[in-house]
Amino acid sequence: MARKSATGxxxxxxxxxKAGVSHATVSRVxxxxxxxxxxxAARVRAAAVELKYxxxxxxxSLALGKTDTIGIVVPxxxxxxxxxxxxxxxxxxxxxGYRVLIADSxxxxxxxxxxxxxxxxxxxxxxxxxxxxxxxxxxxxxxSLHPLVLINRTTxxxxxxxxxxxxxxxxxxxxxxxxxLGHTRLAFLAGPTGSASNGLRLEGLEAFKARxxxxxxxxxxxxxxxxxxxxxxxxxLDSGATGILAFNDxxxxxxxxGLHEHGVNVPVDISVTGFDDIPFARYTTPTLTTxxxxxxxxxxxxxxELRALIRKEDHDAPVTRYQPRLEIRASSGPAKAPRxxxxx
Amino acid sequence: MARKSATGxxxxxxxxxKAGVSHATVSRVxxxxxxxxxxxAARVRAAAVELKYxxxxxxxSLALGKTDTIGIVVPxxxxxxxxxxxxxxxxxxxxxGYRVLIADSxxxxxxxxxxxxxxxxxxxxxxxxxxxxxxxxxxxxxxSLHPLVLINRTTxxxxxxxxxxxxxxxxxxxxxxxxxLGHTRLAFLAGPTGSASNGLRLEGLEAFKARxxxxxxxxxxxxxxxxxxxxxxxxxLDSGATGILAFNDxxxxxxxxGLHEHGVNVPVDISVTGFDDIPFARYTTPTLTTxxxxxxxxxxxxxxELRALIRKEDHDAPVTRYQPRLEIRASSGPAKAPRxxxxx
DNA sequence: ACAGGATAAGAAAGCGTTTTCTCACTGCCC
DNA sequence: GGGCAGTGAGAAAACGCTTTCTTATCCTGT
Numbered sequence: 001m002a003r004k005s006a007t008g009x010x011x012x013x014x015x016x017x018k019a020g021v022s023h024a025t026v027s028r029v030x031x032x033x034x035x036x037x038x039x040x041a042a043r044v045r046a047a048a049v050e051l052k053y054x055x056x057x058x059x060x061s062l063a064l065g066k067t068d069t070i071g072i073v074v075p076x077x078x079x080x081x082x083x084x085x086x087x088x089x090x091x092x093x094x095x096x097g098y099r100v101l102i103a104d105s106x107x108x109x110x111x112x113x114x115x116x117x118x119x120x121x122x123x124x125x126x127x128x129x130x131x132x133x134x135x136x137x138x139x140x141x142x143x144s145l146h147p148l149v150l151i152n153r154t155t156x157x158x159x160x161x162x163x164x165x166x167x168x169x170x171x172x173x174x175x176x177x178x179x180x181l182g183h184t185r186l187a188f189l190a191g192p193t194g195s196a197s198n199g200l201r202l203e204g205l206e207a208f209k210a211r212x213x214x215x216x217x218x219x220x221x222x223x224x225x226x227x228x229x230x231x232x233x234x235x236x237l238d239s240g241a242t243g244i245l246a247f248n249d250x251x252x253x254x255x256x257x258g259l260h261e262h263g264v265n266v267p268v269d270i271s272v273t274g275f276d277d278i279p280f281a282r283y284t285t286p287t288l289t290t291x292x293x294x295x296x297x298x299x300x301x302x303x304x305e306l307r308a309l310i311r312k313e314d315h316d317a318p319v320t321r322y323q324p325r326l327e328i329r330a331s332s333g334p335a336k337a338p339r340x341x342x343x344x
Numbered sequence: 345m346a347r348k349s350a351t352g353x354x355x356x357x358x359x360x361x362k363a364g365v366s367h368a369t370v371s372r373v374x375x376x377x378x379x380x381x382x383x384x385a386a387r388v389r390a391a392a393v394e395l396k397y398x399x400x401x402x403x404x405s406l407a408l409g410k411t412d413t414i415g416i417v418v419p420x421x422x423x424x425x426x427x428x429x430x431x432x433x434x435x436x437x438x439x440x441g442y443r444v445l446i447a448d449s450x451x452x453x454x455x456x457x458x459x460x461x462x463x464x465x466x467x468x469x470x471x472x473x474x475x476x477x478x479x480x481x482x483x484x485x486x487x488s489l490h491p492l493v494l495i496n497r498t499t500x501x502x503x504x505x506x507x508x509x510x511x512x513x514x515x516x517x518x519x520x521x522x523x524x525l526g527h528t529r530l531a532f533l534a535g536p537t538g539s540a541s542n543g544l545r546l547e548g549l550e551a552f553k554a555r556x557x558x559x560x561x562x563x564x565x566x567x568x569x570x571x572x573x574x575x576x577x578x579x580x581l582d583s584g585a586t587g588i589l590a591f592n593d594x595x596x597x598x599x600x601x602g603l604h605e606h607g608v609n610v611p612v613d614i615s616v617t618g619f620d621d622i623p624f625a626r627y628t629t630p631t632l633t634t635x636x637x638x639x640x641x642x643x644x645x646x647x648x649e650l651r652a653l654i655r656k657e658d659h660d661a662p663v664t665r666y667q668p669r670l671e672i673r674a675s676s677g678p679a680k681a682p683r684x685x686x687x688x
Numbered sequence: 689a690c691a692g693g694a695t696a697a698g699a700a701a702g703c704g705t706t707t708t709c710t711c712a713c714t715g716c717c718c
Numbered sequence: 719g720g721g722c723a724g725t726g727a728g729a730a731a732a733c734g735c736t737t738t739c740t741t742a743t744c745c746t747g748t
Contacts (some may be wrong), residue, residue, distance in 0.1 A: 022699075023736095024699080024736080024737080028697085035696060055734085058405045058411065059733070061402045061703090062735070064735085077430070086421070087421045091448065102445075103443065104435065117398065257626075280597070283597050283598060283601040285628070353704095365727075367704090367728090369726090369727060371705065375706080379725075379726060381726065402704075403703070406706095406733045408705080408733085
């Protein structure tokens with residue numbers, strides 16, 4: 001008869017009658033409130049285990065005004081970068097007893113704001129990962145999303161910490177590396193238009209071009225996946241560029257795969273660089289020169305920022321800038337003195 | 345003065361006083377209950393938008409006894425297979441208005457049961473992804489987790505649909521493929537001990553060996569990541585095997601990378617096969633022969649099974665078996681007539 | 689021995705919804 | 719014109735918990 005009428009699940013009331021005490025006392029025992037007599041506490045605990053009582057988190061959340069859950073909104077769960085951030089976030093949050101609710105916007109930026117709002121209301125805080133929405137919209141909804149942490153995006157709204165990777169610097173480092181190897185004709189395979197991180201790369205390249213008037217940098221429209229790189233092979237070969245900066249490692253891998261099919265030797269004929277240093281980058285053939293982003297760490301850091309906000313620790317909501325680190329591997333090499341035709 | 349005293353957030357009560365009606369009426373309007381006068385409904389709606397009222401999902405969940413959220417428990421979020429399942433699940437669930445809560449057990453099987461229970465209580469249903477716990481434990485807790493869907497695992501407990509990939513068949517197909525190419529000395533790089541899918545592969549190999557007494561199959565202990573494959577190079581070369589069945593694509597890629605460093609030519613000197621057909625598999629050099637698992641589809645299917653359970657549609661909780669499909673690419677080739685020393 | 693202060697546990701009021709129950713009112717028909 | 723079905727909206731209970739408020743009891747000090 002332990003089953004309660006309404007939901008069919010064991011509730012605090014069942015434990016109370018079994019132990020012969022009030023709801024309140026059961027609650028106190030379950031929450032380790034020491035103002036309760038040890039004998040009674042023992043009786044309650046015994047009743048609880050016998051009935052296999054487990055507190056209902058929804059009731060608890062309503063009473064406490066917190067859910068012990070945080071949300072993360074990502075533009076595309078298929079992207080290894082976001083997967084890694086999610087993983088780091090999940091692991092760090094779990095250590096503090098928090099769970100994470102995911103919301104994938106599938107790159108439709110118009111849904112992002114609604115998605116974020118809905119997620120936020122079910123959670124104690126939110127991480128917005130490289131949101132695609134406009135600056136204006138982001139600034140407008142940011143206050144209603146607080147506590148909020150931004151990744152790879154900043155906002156003028158107050159009290160919103162940001163973690164941003166300095167893609168601009170990273171792409172400059174990669175370009176300098178190629179120039180140092182003697183390359184004078186570069187090409188950039190851009191990422192998705194509207195991606196803020198792509199914008200940062202473009203800014204970085206502008207700065208680079210300002211310093212190197214002698215270097216030719218061709219721009220290609222793009223995307224962020226294998227197929228983008230794979231499909232860019234012909235355009236890249238036509239351009240005559242010998243040093244290719246791919247938007248990220250995936251694009252670089254797609255490109256290298258396509259070049260291989262065309263019999264183009266990387267790095268002898270063409271050098272290719274990626275971005276992110278995803279785990280696969282060190283296992284491609286040739287291994288991929290890239291700019292390493294401590295991406296798992298980013299997730300953990302995001303949690304700590306969010307935690308501080310949730311705990312209302314005073315906080316100056318700064319922008320943390322991560323510097324990518326050049327990982328020079330085998331996909332980049334010296335430019336050929338005279339550019340010969342690709343063999344094969 | 346729209347701010348309510350207690351939580352500081354706008355509640356149904358604020359809308360009620362603003363519109364000059366009762367809580368109940370506001371609730372009715374928000375839930376499109378048509379028994380309310382259109383004029384009043386309009387007034388309530390106006391008040392709601394003016395106050396930017398958004399219903400509190402926790403209160404709603406408590407009253408309704410449902411959370412519109414499902415949980416997924418995975419042993420390791422870093423594993424591309426689980427990432428893909430998560431993605432498929434998330435996408436399918438989102439289409440029906442459900443969110444997903446993730447719980448990563450970080451491969452500690454002792455935590456799995458607790459983790460699953462906690463997740464379940466916050467959700468309307470649960471997907472258990474290749475749980476590492478024992479059959480006995482799984483069967484014991486399964487009823488308390490209902491509605492529950494299992495992936496790559498089955499249980500004797502009633503009413504629990506299972507989706508399993510036939511790894512045993514897949515590994516046999518791969519082995520037959522290698523034998524068909526003339527290989528007579530095979531090696532299997534096993535996965536994590538305790539992984540059910542590894543067990544299925546081993547069973548498949550036993551069946552294969554029973555049919556091919558002439559073929560030599562060496563077993564190696566293993567893991568499921570790059571490093572496992574990369575670290576197995578010496579052992580593989582020592583074994584003299586020319587056809588290597590890697591536990592999965594990651595292991596295969598690690599192995600190929602290591603073989604490349606040793607100057608061993610794949611597939612001329614040694615053939616390598618993977619398992620799963622992760623997206624990267626078609627971009628490795630050489631491209632990877634593997635057994636394709638329709639992994640994204642699995643997530644979607646898991647959601648549909650779970651949805652049927654949540655909706656209490658009558659259901660015979662069957663085991664759905666997915667047959668892997670052989671993807672023959674460039675990493676497998678004819679065995680050399682005489683086995684010569686690897687060049688380099 | 690009795691007032692006063694702890695102390696421990698029950699009663700009840702929230703938390704923010706939904707929903708049943710109840711009631712007032714409209715309009716219909718005989 | 720008066721009961722009666724029907725309608726629409728408010729009051730209140732319910733969901734399962736935490737916590738304040740209240741009260742009974744016991745202990746201490748004078």
